Amino acid sequence: MNEETACLHCDMLANVAGLKEGESAFCPRCGHFLTRKLRDPYGRVLSFTIAGIILLIMANSYSFLSFSSTGLESVITLRQTPGAVWDYGMPEVAIMVAAFIIIIPAFILVLLLLLCIPLHAGHYHPWLIPVAKGIFLTQNWSMVEVFIIGVIVSLVKIAAMATVELGISFWAYAGFSICFTLAVSNLDRYQCWERIEALQRA
Numbered sequence: 001m002n003e004e005t006a007c008l009h010c011d012m013l014a015n016v017a018g019l020k021e022g023e024s025a026f027c028p029r030c031g032h033f034l035t036r037k038l039r040d041p042y043g044r045v046l047s048f049t050i051a052g053i054i055l056l057i058m059a060n061s062y063s064f065l066s067f068s069s070t071g072l073e074s075v076i077t078l079r080q081t082p083g084a085v086w087d088y089g090m091p092e093v094a095i096m097v098a099a100f101i102i103i104i105p106a107f108i109l110v111l112l113l114l115l116c117i118p119l120h121a122g123h124y125h126p127w128l129i130p131v132a133k134g135i136f137l138t139q140n141w142s143m144v145e146v147f148i149i150g151v152i153v154s155l156v157k158i159a160a161m162a163t164v165e166l167g168i169s170f171w172a173y174a175g176f177s178i179c180f181t182l183a184v185s186n187l188d189r190y191q192c193w194e195r196i197e198a199l200q201r202a
Contacts, residue, residue, distance in 0.1 A: 007027040115128060
């Protein structure tokens with residue numbers, strides 16, 4: 001693999017050869033992050049990915065929020081959220097909510113497993129290249145952190161009108177959002193392609 005990589009921000013080619021463990025490279029023109037060399041990066045990504053899958057399953061298995069006001073109580077689960085939006089007459093928004101907070105993140109986690117297990121074990125498979133491309137293309141379509149921040153902001157407003165109780169699913173999804181973000185951010189694009197090409201040549 002070429003020891004130069006293009007900056008995703010300004011397209012400048014930068015030499016990233018000779019990076020030592022723990023060192024990072026930044027674009028000399030705009031300062032944009034290029035790559036970081038980590039010890040056992042794929043084992044780290046696998047740990048966060050497996051934890052994220054477990055937490056996502058938990059988030060879809062228990063109550064997310066419960067509201068009580070004037071003797072009336074309402075409980076909602078994470079998987080009911082798109083259906084609730086659909087019932088309000090917004091099917092397009094419901095589909096996007098389901099895709100961005102559940103389907104696409106779950107799809108990315110599965111792809112991370114398919115990619116990092118062989119890379120960690122040192123085995124090459126022809127499907128590693130399309131899987132890696134799929135991860136880097138779809139990771140920008142995940143809105144996990146946006147959703148959890150939006151829920152927290154909404155709770156601040158709702159708390160003045162009703163009693164709100166956070167369910168197990170809420171905390172599980174909050175933990176999932178952290179694990180998901182760490183799994184994606186620890187998968188270095190340049191180091192990933194370098195590893196795939198090294199295994200392909202072996």
